[in-house]
Amino acid sequence: MSGEQPKVLLVVGGGIAAYKSCELVRLIRKGGGDVTCVVTDGGQQFVTPMALAALSENPVHTTLWDLKNEAEMGHIQLSREADLVVVCPATADMMAKMAAGIADDLATTLILATDKPVMAVPAMNVRMWEHDATQRNVTWLKQAGVHVLDPDEGPMACGEFGYGRLPEPEVIWREIAGHLDIEVEELPPAAIGAPASAQVGEDEVVEDVVAEDDGVEEDDFVEAIEPEEEVEPKTGGFAGMLSSLISRTTPKRTADEIEAEYLEEPEEAENEVSETAEDDASKSETEGSNEETSADELDVDPDAVPDLGGPLLATKGGASSAPPTDPEAINHLVRTGAGDAAPEPLEGGEELPVAPAELESSDEDVLGGENFAVKKGHRPLEGRHVLITAGPTWESIDPVRYIANRSSGKQGFAIAAAAAALGAKVTLVAGPVALKTPVGVDRINVESAEDMSKAVKGALPADAAVMVAAVADWRPKEYRGEKMKKRGSAPPALALEENPDILTNVAVGDNRPELVIGFAAETEKVLDHAKTKRKRKAADWIIANDVSGDVMGGDTNRVHIVTEAGVESLEEMPKLEVAMALAERIAQSLSKVAADG
Numbered sequence: 001m002s003g004e005q006p007k008v009l010l011v012v013g014g015g016i017a018a019y020k021s022c023e024l025v026r027l028i029r030k031g032g033g034d035v036t037c038v039v040t041d042g043g044q045q046f047v048t049p050m051a052l053a054a055l056s057e058n059p060v061h062t063t064l065w066d067l068k069n070e071a072e073m074g075h076i077q078l079s080r081e082a083d084l085v086v087v088c089p090a091t092a093d094m095m096a097k098m099a100a101g102i103a104d105d106l107a108t109t110l111i112l113a114t115d116k117p118v119m120a121v122p123a124m125n126v127r128m129w130e131h132d133a134t135q136r137n138v139t140w141l142k143q144a145g146v147h148v149l150d151p152d153e154g155p156m157a158c159g160e161f162g163y164g165r166l167p168e169p170e171v172i173w174r175e176i177a178g179h180l181d182i183e184v185e186e187l188p189p190a191a192i193g194a195p196a197s198a199q200v201g202e203d204e205v206v207e208d209v210v211a212e213d214d215g216v217e218e219d220d221f222v223e224a225i226e227p228e229e230e231v232e233p234k235t236g237g238f239a240g241m242l243s244s245l246i247s248r249t250t251p252k253r254t255a256d257e258i259e260a261e262y263l264e265e266p267e268e269a270e271n272e273v274s275e276t277a278e279d280d281a282s283k284s285e286t287e288g289s290n291e292e293t294s295a296d297e298l299d300v301d302p303d304a305v306p307d308l309g310g311p312l313l314a315t316k317g318g319a320s321s322a323p324p325t326d327p328e329a330i331n332h333l334v335r336t337g338a339g340d341a342a343p344e345p346l347e348g349g350e351e352l353p354v355a356p357a358e359l360e361s362s363d364e365d366v367l368g369g370e371n372f373a374v375k376k377g378h379r380p381l382e383g384r385h386v387l388i389t390a391g392p393t394w395e396s397i398d399p400v401r402y403i404a405n406r407s408s409g410k411q412g413f414a415i416a417a418a419a420a421a422l423g424a425k426v427t428l429v430a431g432p433v434a435l436k437t438p439v440g441v442d443r444i445n446v447e448s449a450e451d452m453s454k455a456v457k458g459a460l461p462a463d464a465a466v467m468v469a470a471v472a473d474w475r476p477k478e479y480r481g482e483k484m485k486k487r488g489s490a491p492p493a494l495a496l497e498e499n500p501d502i503l504t505n506v507a508v509g510d511n512r513p514e515l516v517i518g519f520a521a522e523t524e525k526v527l528d529h530a531k532t533k534r535k536r537k538a539a540d541w542i543i544a545n546d547v548s549g550d551v552m553g554g555d556t557n558r559v560h561i562v563t564e565a566g567v568e569s570l571e572e573m574p575k576l577e578v579a580m581a582l583a584e585r586i587a588q589s590l591s592k593v594a595a596d597g
C-alpha cells in the first residue's frame with residue numbers, strides 16, 4: 001500500500017444511487033482513507049463534483065480532455081496512485097464498457113489502465129440487473145478479477161422489487177476496508193447484512209449506524225441518503241447540502257409505501273382462483289374510468305429509476321426481448337369445452353387453463369357429423385403413414401397462466417380426417433383444442449411446443465408430415481412453480497426463449513418423411529414469405545394462407561401451395577374442401593415419388 005493513508009479512487013457512475021457515494025466518501029475518510037473521485041457525465045446528473053470535492057477534500061476529475069493533467073498523463077497517474085479503484089455505483093453501462101475494454105471517457109480509460117485491484121458496486125433497475133447482457137458482463141468481470149459486490153434485494157425507487165439496490169454505504173465501506181487491511185469495528189449483522197427489504201422500516205438500525213457520525217446530525221443524514229422516505233425538505237447542515245444536489249419537483253412514493261403494497265397483497269388460496277377471476281373481470285369493466293384518476297393520484301418519485309429495460313425482449317435467434325403485450329391480441333374469445341370464453345389474462349389473470357382432456361371431451365366435429373364423400377375404393381393413401389400436427393400450443397408461465405395463440409386446429413383436423421378417408425394411417429399430434437378426433441385417426445394430445453416436438457419425433461417414421469399446428473415461437477424462459485404475485489406497481493418481466501422448430505427438425509432429421517409440408521400463416525406478403533420459408537425450413541411444400549381475416553377460427557380458407565415447381569393457388573373454400581384437395585395432392589405426390597423411385 002502506498003504512503004500512510006490508503007488511497008481509494010472512487011469512480012461515480014450515472015445511477016440513481018450516485019448520491020450514496022457522498023456517504024461512502026465520508027465513511028472512507030472517517031475510517032482513515034484518502035479518496036479521490038472521478039465522476040462520469042452520467043454521474044454528474046445525480047451528484048455534483050463540488051459536493052464530492054467538499055467531502056473528499058481532493059480535486060474531482062470529470063474529463064479525459066484536461067490538458068494540464070494530460071501533459072503529465074494524468075489518467076495513467078490517477079489509475080496508478082490509488083491502492084484500490086472502487087466503481088460505485090457501477091452502472092450497467094459502465095460494467096458493459098469494462099467487460100468490453102472500452103475506454104471512451106476518463107472513468108473507463110483509467111479503469112482499463114489501472115494496475116490496482118478494482119471493485120465494482122452495481123446498482124440498477126432489477127430488469128437491467130437480471131438482463132442476460134448484464135449478467136454476462138458481471139460474470140466476465142468476476143473472472144477477470146474484478147471484485148463485483150452483489151446488489152441488495154428490495155423495493156426500488158421505480159416501484160419494482162428485486163435485486164439491484166446499492167448495498168448500504170456502510171457495507172461497501174467494510175468491503176473496501178477489507179481490501180485495504182483496515183480494521184473496522186464489528187456491527188450487529190442486522191445493521192450491515194440485512195437485505196434491503198428488511199432494512200425498510202427499520203430506521204432504528206440505520207440510525208444506530210449513523211449515530212457514530214461526528215458532526216452530522218443523524219436524522220438529517222438518514223433523510224438525505226434515503227430518497228424513498230417522505231420528508232419535508234430541510235435547508236441547513238449536511239442534509240441541506242445533499243438535498244440541494246438532488247432536485248425534487250414532485251411528490252414521491254416512499255419505500256414504506258412500496259413495501260406495504262408488496263406485503264399487503266392478500267395471499268389467495270388456490271381454490272379461490274375462480275372467485276378472484278370474477279373480481280378481476282368486474283374490476284376491469286370499471287377500471288377504464290378509474291385509470292386516469294389513480295395514475296394522477298399516484299405519488300411519483302422524481303428520482304425514481306425509470307423503467308429503462310422495458311419489457312425484456314425475447315430470444316428468437318439472437319434477439320433477447322419480447323414484443324410488448326398487445327391488448328388487442330389477448331382480448332378475444334377462446335374456445336373452451338364450455339363454449340367461448342374470455343382468454344386467460346396475461347397479468348393478474350386467475351382462471352385455470354382448461355385441461356386438454358376436458359377439451360377433448362367437447363363434441364365439436366370438424367366434419368359436422370358428415371363424412372367425406374369419397375368414391376368407393378378410392379384409397380390412394382392406403383399403406384401410407386401421414387403424420388399431422390394441429391392446433392395451438394400453450395406455453396406455461398406459472399400454474400395458472402400461459403401463452404397461447406388463436407389457432408382453432410380445424411384445418412389440421414380436417415386434413416387428418418381427409419387423409420384417413422383416403423386410406424392413410426394417420427397420427428394427429430394435437431395441441432389444446434376443443435375438437436372431436438376424426439374417425440380412423442390416432443390422436444396424441446400435447447400442450448407445449450416441447451411436448452409436441454417430442455410426440456412428433458416419437459411418431460416417426462411417416463411417409464408424409466403435415467405440420468399445421470401453430471407452434472409458439474417462444475416460451476417463458478422460466479416456469480414459476482408458484483403463481484406469480486403482483487409486486488409493487490410494475491408488471492413482471494417475462495423473459496422468453498426459443499421453442500424447437502418442429503418443421504425444420506422433421507425436414508432435416510434422420511427419419512425425414514418423403515414429403516414434408518409446412519403451413520405459413522401470414523398477414524402480409526403471403527407468397528413471398530411462404531417461398532422464403534419453404535427454403536429456410538427445408539420443407540417440400542409450404543401451404544400459405546392469409547390470416548389477416550377470420551381464418552384462424554373460421555370455416556373457410558384460401559391457400560396457396562408453394563412447391564419447388566411453383567405456386568398453385570386454390571379458390572377460397574371450406575376448410576374441409578381444402579383438406580381433401582391437399583390430401584389428394586399428397587397422395588399424388590407420394591405415388592409419383594414411388595413411381596419415380
Ligand SMILES: Cc1cc2nc3c(=O)[nH]c(=O)nc-3n(C[C@H](O)[C@H](O)[C@H](O)COP(=O)(O)O)c2cc1C
Nearest residue numbers: 013014015016040042043091092093094123124305
Ligand atoms: C433518472 C435516471 C436514473 C438512472 N439510474 C440508473 C441506475 O441506477 N443504474 C444504471 O445502470 N443506469 C441508470 N441510468 C442510466 C445511466 O444513467 C446511463 O446508462 C448512462 O449512460 C450511464 O453512464 P455512465 O455509466 O457513464 O455513468 C439512469 C438514467 C436516468 C435518466
